[in-house]
Amino acid sequence: MTQALDLSRRRWLKGGLAPLKLANCLPWSVDWLDFTAGCTRCGDCLQACPEQIIVQGDGGYPTIRFSQGECSFCGSCVDSCGQDIFVDKQQPPWRQLASFGDACLARQGIYCRSCQDVCEAVAIQFKPRPGGISRPELVGDLCTGCGACVAPCPVQTIEILSQE
Numbered sequence: 001m002t003q004a005l006d007l008s009r010r011r012w013l014k015g016g017l018a019p020l021k022l023a024n025c026l027p028w029s030v031d032w033l034d035f036t037a038g039c040t041r042c043g044d045c046l047q048a049c050p051e052q053i054i055v056q057g058d059g060g061y062p063t064i065r066f067s068q069g070e071c072s073f074c075g076s077c078v079d080s081c082g083q084d085i086f087v088d089k090q091q092p093p094w095r096q097l098a099s100f101g102d103a104c105l106a107r108q109g110i111y112c113r114s115c116q117d118v119c120e121a122v123a124i125q126f127k128p129r130p131g132g133i134s135r136p137e138l139v140g141d142l143c144t145g146c147g148a149c150v151a152p153c154p155v156q157t158i159e160i161l162s163q164e
């Protein structure tokens with residue numbers, strides 16, 4: 001059974017969990033330190049990504065920029081890499097989720113469902129709020145962390161946060 005949740009609040013209530021951080025690692029690259037230790041910064045993955053969401057980030061290392069689009073989990077970045085720095089593609093590509101910020105129009109009382117409209121995983125719910133505008137709630141079990149909801153948000157208030 002899926003369950004709507006406020007990710008930040010749940011983690012805070014549980015305590016003891018690593019803080020969420022902005023997700024920018026390539027799929028199937030589990031550990032940033034391991035990844036950067038092996039990555040030669042050749043740029044092959046940048047060229048291989050059909051969505052063109054991989055850019056050169058800090059230190060020239062490849063980084064995902066969801067403001068440019070979504071990850072389709074095609075695996076081309078992994079296939080293009082000559083280094084042994086990715087886990088098997090049979091494993092989950094990453095553990096990251098969308099998070100909605102306070103600037104969300106719906107949270108400000110303005111109708112907007114742009115994020116829900118683009119989420120193929122149906123991971124964004126708007127529950128009826130008597131007397132108010134419905135707000136987005138994430139169904140964490142369904143969110144793939146693909147980032148498709150990031151760019152269409154008119155106020156750029158969606159972040160993809162890593163659970164690693």
Ligand code: SF4
Nearest residue numbers: 049071072074075077
């Ligand atoms: S899996 Fe495909 S779409 Fe996602 S970052 Fe790699 S090449 Fe780009």
Ligand code: SF4
Nearest residue numbers: 104105112114115153
């Ligand atoms: S697209 Fe952005 S502003 Fe619109 S409901 Fe979603 S998070 Fe809020």
Ligand code: SF4
Nearest residue numbers: 119143144146147149
């Ligand atoms: S990251 Fe992808 S799956 Fe998750 S809410 Fe956004 S569009 Fe939906």
